[in-house]
Amino acid sequence: MDTPLDSAAEVSLDEAIRLTAPGTALRHSLDMIIAANLGALICVGDSDRVLAAGNDGFPLNISFTANRLFELSKMDGAIVIDRDLTQIMRANFHLNPDSSLPTTETGMRHRTAARMSLLTDAMVISVSERRQVVNIYVNGQSYQIRTVAELMTRVSQLLATLQTTRQTLDRSLLRLTSLELDNYVTLGDIASIYSQFELLSATDQNLQDIIAQLGVEGRTVEMQRMQLVGDMDHEYSLMIRDYASRSTVEEAQNIRAQFQALAAKNELDIKNIASVLGYEDRKEDSVMVPLGLRTLSRISVVREGMADKIVDEYGSLQELLDDIQQNPERLDEIGIRNSVILADSLLKMHGRR
Numbered sequence: 001m002d003t004p005l006d007s008a009a010e011v012s013l014d015e016a017i018r019l020t021a022p023g024t025a026l027r028h029s030l031d032m033i034i035a036a037n038l039g040a041l042i043c044v045g046d047s048d049r050v051l052a053a054g055n056d057g058f059p060l061n062i063s064f065t066a067n068r069l070f071e072l073s074k075m076d077g078a079i080v081i082d083r084d085l086t087q088i089m090r091a092n093f094h095l096n097p098d099s100s101l102p103t104t105e106t107g108m109r110h111r112t113a114a115r116m117s118l119l120t121d122a123m124v125i126s127v128s129e130r131r132q133v134v135n136i137y138v139n140g141q142s143y144q145i146r147t148v149a150e151l152m153t154r155v156s157q158l159l160a161t162l163q164t165t166r167q168t169l170d171r172s173l174l175r176l177t178s179l180e181l182d183n184y185v186t187l188g189d190i191a192s193i194y195s196q197f198e199l200l201s202a203t204d205q206n207l208q209d210i211i212a213q214l215g216v217e218g219r220t221v222e223m224q225r226m227q228l229v230g231d232m233d234h235e236y237s238l239m240i241r242d243y244a245s246r247s248t249v250e251e252a253q254n255i256r257a258q259f260q261a262l263a264a265k266n267e268l269d270i271k272n273i274a275s276v277l278g279y280e281d282r283k284e285d286s287v288m289v290p291l292g293l294r295t296l297s298r299i300s301v302v303r304e305g306m307a308d309k310i311v312d313e314y315g316s317l318q319e320l321l322d323d324i325q326q327n328p329e330r331l332d333e334i335g336i337r338n339s340v341i342l343a344d345s346l347l348k349m350h351g352r353r
Helices: 007-020 027-035 047-052 068-073 107-120 148-181 185-230 233-245 251-263 270-277 291-299 306-314 317-326 339-350
Strands: 040-044 056-064 078-081 086-094 123-127 135-137 143-144
Touching: 007 123, 007 143, 007 185, 027 040, 027 068, 027 123, 027 291, 040 107, 040 135, 047 068, 047 078, 056 068, 056 233, 068 078, 068 086, 107 123, 107 135, 107 143, 148 233, 148 317, 185 233, 185 251, 185 270, 233 251, 233 291, 251 270, 291 306, 306 317, 317 339
Parallel strands: 040 078
Antiparallel strands: 040 123, 056 086, 078 086, 123 135, 135 143
16 A cells, blocks of 8 residues: 555455455455456445446446346446445446546556545445456555465464564563562563564564455464464553553553554664653663562462552562561451462462472
8 A cells, every 4th residue: 555544544444355355245246257357346335426426327226246246347337336235226337536636546447446435435446357456445545455375375474473473472471570580670671572572463463454354264364363362462561561660551551552653663672662661761781670460460369450459569579579478468468369379379489489
């Protein structure tokens, strides 16, 4: 795509991808059109403005089916379908969009499609008879539909990257837990892990985009994705809260958005990470003190909300570890169930038992 879409256009494009994904009636029609070496121009939605931008053609108002759309594509002109894909309203319809509307397309069919998507809110589909490709137009921008084979090649690459990154991240988090329990975590340690989280997140988003394009063919891939990603989002948020100067859930979401923006520009370095976390005077070897939310969440008896309660009482993971041996009853006093198991688990993790 040439330029970024605004949020409304992004929603429209997502809807267009869903409607043309494998397994849908519209995609079945498009596959038949390609297989028959035909071309087509199809407008879906915003019917009033689409009809106002053309003339002639055959009024049909018949129920939409994949076979009917395929047969009608054998005629010249555009096919107009309502937004819900329930009725084919016109066939052999001659579109005349404003020729002054900007477009970088060269072929007549694609230029018309691009201009119609600028002039109306319709999803406009152009099937090239010569090149045998399908382009969707939203807000003047084009998106080319890929074949299942092409998409699966990309899926294999992304799954391999996701698996490798997840394995690296798991090892790093295991090491981080040991460092946290020993009270010797540096800014450099957490900066590298935030970068790994962002790589995993970006790869996962790319894979989700491909899965959306695969439609029914993407169900198995989605299960593989879920197995690899697991609870990444929750663990990432907890780690941000552990080290941010302000540890609220809302601030963690804001920090994560800033990390994502920095990663996209390849600027997620130690200085910027420290700044976003709320520290302007930290260096790579500066010692960072975790709250302990992430580590506590790994203990089976710590249920949802309990980690926050413990952190509010003790202030940091190290304070909790120091106090457990001297004052183990304190956990009971603040209403923590299974406090003996919790304390024993933490001490075992730290090697004190």
